[in-house]
Amino acid sequence: MIKIRDLTFYYGDASRPALQDVNLDIEDGEFVLVTGPSGCGKTSLCRCLNGLIPHFYGGEIAGGLEVQGLDVMRHTTREMATRVGMVFQDPENQLVSMDVQREVAFGLENLAFPRDVMAKRVEESLDTLEISGLRHRQVHELSGGEKQKVVISSVLALHPDILVLDEPTSELDPKGAEDVLSIVRRLNDELGITVILVEHRLDRVVHLVDRMIVMDKGKIIADGNPRAVLSNGDITSIGAGVPPIVRIVQRLRDNGVNVDNIPLTVKEGRAMLKDIFMGARGSTLSHTESADNGRPVIEIDKLWHAYPEGITALKNVNLRICEGEFVAVMGRNASGKTTLVKHINGLLKPTKGKVIVSGIDTRRATIAQLSRKVGFIFQNPNDHIFADTVEEEIAFILKNLGFDSGEIAARIDEMLEMFALKEFRKRYPRSLSGGERQRVAMASVLVARPRVLILDEPTRGMDYRLKSELMRFLNGYREKGNTVVLVTHDVETVAEHADRVVLLSEGGVVVDGNKRDVLSRALFFSPQINRLVQAFEKYGVPNNILTVDEALDILK
Amino acid sequence: MINLRYREKGTVIHRLNPFCKLAWVVSVFVLALVLDNPLFLFLLFLSTLPLVLTAKVWSEWTSFMKFAVYICLAIIVINALVSYRGEHVLAVAPFSIPVMGTPTITLEAILFGIAMSIRLLAIISAFAIITLTVNPDDMMLSMIRMKLPYKSVLVTSLSTRFFPTLIDDVERISDVQRTRCLELDKGRLPQRIKRSMSVIIPLLSNSLDRTVQVAEAMESRAFGSGTKRTFYRDIRTSRIDIVTLILALSPCALGILMLILGYGDYQYYPTLGGMNLSGLEWAMLPILALLVSSVVPLAFLKRRVDLD
Secondary structure, three states: OEEEEEEEEEEOOOOOOOEEEEEEEEOOOOEEEEEOOOOOOHHHHHHHHOOHHHHHOOEEEEEEEEEOOEEHHHOOHHHHOOOEEEEOOOHHHOOOOOEHHHHHHHHHHHOOOOHHHHHHHHHHHHHHOOOHHHOOOEHHHOOHHHHHHHHHHHHHOOOOOEEEEEOOOOOOOHHHHHHHHHHHHHHHHHHOOEEEEEOOOHHHHOOOOOEEEEEEOOEEEEEEOHHHHHHOOHHHHOOOOOOHHHHHHHHHHHOOOOOOOOOOOHHHHHHHHHHHHHOOOOOOOOOOOOHHHOOEEEEEEEEEEEOOOOOEEEEEEEEEEEOOOEEEEEEOOOOOHHHHHHHHOOOOOOOEEEEEEOOEEHHHOOHHHHOOOEEEEOOOHHHOOOOOOHHHHHHHHHHHHOOOHHHHHHHHHHHHHHOOOHHHOOOOHHHOOHHHHHHHHHHHHHOOOOOEEEEEOOOOOOOHHHHHHHHHHHHHHHHOOOEEEEEOOOHHHHHHHOOEEEEEEOOEEEEEEEHHHHHOOOOOOOOHHHHHHHHHHHHOOOOOOOOHHHHHHHHO | OOOOOOOOOOOHHHHOOHHHHHHHHHHHHHHHHHOOOHHHHHHHHHHHHHHHHHOOOHHHHHHHHHHHHHHHHHHHHHHHHHOOOOOOEEEEOOOOEOOOEOOEEEHHHHHHHHHHHHHHHHHHHHHHHHHHHOOHHHHHHHHHHOOOOHHHHHHHHHHHHHHHHHHHHHHHHHHHHHHOOOOOOOOOHHHHHHHHHHHHHHHHHHHHHHHHHHHHHHHHOOOOOOOOOOOOOOOOOOHHHHHHHHHHHHHHHHHHHHHHHOOOOOOOOOOOOOOOOOHHHHHHHHHHHHHHHOHHHHHHHHHHHHHO
């Protein structure tokens, strides 16, 4: 039982509250989803539940906070540990031991459990997560999903009544995320553990939960049954990532079409929307015009790459990308995606075969020479940022390239304008918010005016609003005749914005084609809307619809 | 690249009680310090090899030793250049340096450098074996059992745990900055240092963030609760382990005995002493080698006993 009364919290030096007048009651055994744009206070709310706020993160706090009958203000995080288990975003930063079974025992050791009880609890927790096969493995050898399961297991060993998970899947690939979420569901279903899950990819979880809470600017703005909460169209405007299948119903309702209920899964969607799609006009969507007749800008010819440790990451890859194309590179983890794109800007050189970018053979060019042709954005902007001011950060590449100061100043102004960073010119980049830092990182690469932009999983862990902002920019960049290569797991983003998909597996290209051909009628790799309309093919609905807008077009 | 990561290989050496392995390292260390005779030192180095082979850590061990050989070359060169004692002069510099005199390279100085290197190689080899075969968590537990304070041991073990993560960070951030035209090997030193900040600053800030997150996660699992903590696994010390422990320490005792008796001494300066060993000293050689490598058969025996 969690009781929160008029809770307001300010971090140490903050002028705005992280939480404001929060009132919340959560019953035992509930499965609660908490969502909202980044910076909305969902992480702070989690931290309150086990006393990290106010005991670990100091600040100004007011209101009442009672968890399992304990006043959190007067009980430290350590005392709360057997009642509230916490799982954080990045599993890497939660594992403190070298091997799995000692990690699971860590909390029990801290609480001085006798060895026989520990042995039993470790065994149980490993079995519950189905990871007893990993028990003797070294932590650094595990995949992200496996690591996160070890974390959950080590938290579970303390037998908490409540499990709080703060974006547990944002650092994982789709398979790892799926595994973790299905386990969380089972813990709730079968062991009756209260679960509080923070997540912004709603399509993965919304059908699993009993209750959904939406936060914005430190306040709870919606709370209730997921269907009821999602009926409210305002949720989209604050930047929560509403699943496409819900969005289509919201839009239909806006257009005056009567749909009784909000579907949460593809199955429900097919049942609820059947009548509406029966009346649709039957025309096949034409392929969006392909840029295939443009000039080739990246030519990859019989490319092989073997790492010094002996792993052959790429096996005979042939690829031609033309000016103005938006190409998504997809595939499982370790399928060679990152290795492939690192060849385009010369970070890696071919073991065999060749890569030609704008007529330059990468084997004979330095990264610096290529950097004026190809920009590369990595996932985490924090890896980019080191300078004292935003301005210097952006100037770094130009200084390295030996530009004169007049040109540098002019280009900086252009970038600050383009990325709406003018007011931050003299600010320390690390003090900016996540989205602003991402823009600084982009500006610091694009200032060299590359004609090709490569992004390696830029949307991982991004909320919907930041994601759409990034995509808007990429589309604008592409419209100027530039080329975008996007490495991603995010099928929905690809369906909306890319025009060509290259699917890699085991270091080779398996499929390469227009997104409509690659993403439609597939099982796992199809976006939600496509999986919905596959059932309506018999009514003449084209089976290669990928997005909400396209589906609505058909229904006009 | 030096490969220092522990890997569970399940060999008899990996399964040996960590205290025995620690005792063995102490023995090798003491012997390497008390012995002067290059023949004895070389034999000591050779006696560490059976453990490397039994533990199947040959490739990791060689990567370690390659690095050690560079250090040894440096020792030999520097010693030859600065030590002018010794009577067999090989070369004389045409100038002289105040205080130090005329630089002279002598045969004795070179051989002394070589003997020192063998001594160092024996010590490094023993430490490499320990690092590669003792599970870091076991190492931590042994330290605690030897009454070192838990928190200091934990900090050491955390840094081992996060070492691979840090290496990954360095590689990733260097890639990021290289795409922004960072060329670390160009330009003069002050510029290079200034530019390398673009790797160091993100690395430090990320590590700082990481530290807070690790602390948060530990706190959430009741780390630092007042009660005295217990340990999930224990290092069980059976009778055979005690026998092994004693045998592993015996070379240490032997070394001290030899020091008192003056065996294993050797004269390098001003002229090299001959290899005129007494009968007892000749007998010492195989005994020493046998005692140092005796942990190997005992490790096999331990497995037999454990199975029974």
